[in-house]
Amino acid sequence: MGLRSRRTLAAELPKKVGEFVELFGWVQNVRVTARFVFVVIRDRSGVAQVTVRRTGSHGLEDVAKALRREDVVRVKGLVVRSKIAKLGYEVLPEEIEVLNRSKHPLPLDTSGHVDMELNVCLDSRAICLRRPEYQAVFKIASTALRAMRDFFTSNGYLEVITSRIIACASEGGADLFEVNYFDRKVFLAQSPQLYKEMLAGAFEKVFEIGLFYRAEKSRTTYHLAEFVSVDIEEAFASMDDVMDTLEGLIKHVVKTVGEENWRELETLEHTLPQVEYRFPRLTYTEALEMLRKEGYGLEWGDDFGAEEMRTLGRLMSGKFYFIVDWPLASKPFYTMPSPENPRVARAFDLNYEWLELASGGERIYKPEVFLEGLRRAGLNPEDFRPFIHVLEHGMPPHAGFGLGFSRLMMVLTGMKNIRQVTLFPRDVDRVTP
RNA sequence: GCCCCGGUCGUUCAGUCCGGUCUAGGAUAGGCGGCUGUCACCCGCCUGACCCGGGUUCAAAUCCCGGCCGGGGCGCCA
Numbered sequence: 001m002g003l004r005s006r007r008t009l010a011a012e013l014p015k016k017v018g019e020f021v022e023l024f025g026w027v028q029n030v031r032v033t034a035r036f037v038f039v040v041i042r043d044r045s046g047v048a049q050v051t052v053r054r055t056g057s058h059g060l061e062d063v064a065k066a067l068r069r070e071d072v073v074r075v076k077g078l079v080v081r082s083k084i085a086k087l088g089y090e091v092l093p094e095e096i097e098v099l100n101r102s103k104h105p106l107p108l109d110t111s112g113h114v115d116m117e118l119n120v121c122l123d124s125r126a127i128c129l130r131r132p133e134y135q136a137v138f139k140i141a142s143t144a145l146r147a148m149r150d151f152f153t154s155n156g157y158l159e160v161i162t163s164r165i166i167a168c169a170s171e172g173g174a175d176l177f178e179v180n181y182f183d184r185k186v187f188l189a190q191s192p193q194l195y196k197e198m199l200a201g202a203f204e205k206v207f208e209i210g211l212f213y214r215a216e217k218s219r220t221t222y223h224l225a226e227f228v229s230v231d232i233e234e235a236f237a238s239m240d241d242v243m244d245t246l247e248g249l250i251k252h253v254v255k256t257v258g259e260e261n262w263r264e265l266e267t268l269e270h271t272l273p274q275v276e277y278r279f280p281r282l283t284y285t286e287a288l289e290m291l292r293k294e295g296y297g298l299e300w301g302d303d304f305g306a307e308e309m310r311t312l313g314r315l316m317s318g319k320f321y322f323i324v325d326w327p328l329a330s331k332p333f334y335t336m337p338s339p340e341n342p343r344v345a346r347a348f349d350l351n352y353e354w355l356e357l358a359s360g361g362e363r364i365y366k367p368e369v370f371l372e373g374l375r376r377a378g379l380n381p382e383d384f385r386p387f388i389h390v391l392e393h394g395m396p397p398h399a400g401f402g403l404g405f406s407r408l409m410m411v412l413t414g415m416k417n418i419r420q421v422t423l424f425p426r427d428v429d430r431v432t433p
Numbered sequence: 434g435c436c437c438c439g440g441u442c443g444u445u446c447a448g449u450c451c452g453g454u455c456u457a458g459g460a461u462a463g464g465c466g467g468c469u470g471u472c473a474c475c476c477g478c479c480u481g482a483c484c485c486g487g488g489u490u491c492a493a494a495u496c497c498c499g500g501c502c503g504g505g506g507c508g509c510c511a
Binding site for chain 1: 444445473
């Protein structure tokens, strides 16, 4: 018989009053009194109090008294109601087995009395996650991932997995990590961009949730060298279509997390953002005008810096909002120019307050226009043969977006640093654990 | 890469400005003892730290320089 079928979780005890159960978990606390030893056991469902009556005969009592925080134990005992115990019930043990001892002192405080610095937490990540308030973030993340998959699949998108290994450092923009691949120099992908476009030419609607890499020495609270990107690409769709999809996605995720993770949100003392409105769609030019009125000396074509984004976020009063119709020069080479004005891109960003969560738009689908985009970006067409090959054989018009999953998680959990919502963050300074 | 701030028991917070009873203090964790159906149990005692290197000084946790590490901001940034 497996352990799992024998096991009872702490949260199930109220239903087991009068029965013998086996608890498995960690020692959270031990309190010794004249007639009892109280051991608090924590498992993934919550905590339970194990009450050992002191008989003076060195048995269970000695085992219980010797327990220390984070020891791993199995407790077999009778569940009884209790008017005195704050939980309303407790376990009277007949066996306590120590499955593993924890070394002391612990690298951090798991009792919840003393807070820890982010770095201390990350250095002992799995131990820091013994604390419920640190677990809450990742329970919400799991719900969000599931909600996104539900949303995409129920809207007809096919989940795909593309390669992280690419041959050429040729997609422009950010720096790529070099990897030795059978004595060839290859690179880690920084986005699934061209792959998902090619797949949109076959499946029409695809999405991918995956890790991507950028070798930029960014030291901010919202950049990592390894990050989770949520990407879609859709054939026969316009910029407005995928913006609607993205808006629907955000609303579905917020709603689902609100329904399923209210306990975790309470633990984090965080309230989800409101989404009961149509996300404003601001043009780049309108945003520029708003900033000029605030006194920023910006020219058409300038990018918005951090301060500008904070101002814009304030002016948009804490809403999710799109900025559309960017200058083409500020967008990647594969971006579709507007048919009305070739200096304007059919591209958008989605922001929440000051933070850029996603960007997307329509893509070039004609080979000759793509070659013109490459020429403008100073890139070598030879490096794009496989992609151009697809463009030449019936690539439909298409659009898509990429969403920074961890940035969305910051919004959903109220965390101020992307490392707090990443289990094992990778940045310029950290590659362990 | 730039600017600002910081580095003190396992963790966390004081002390540094203005060098000297700092023999470095509190909380929490750990050890021992006491009290006690406890539930952040309580009380007492104990263990345990000034990032590294150089300099100034009679004297450095404290001032100066360099390094390393950390926090924040900016830049870079599909």
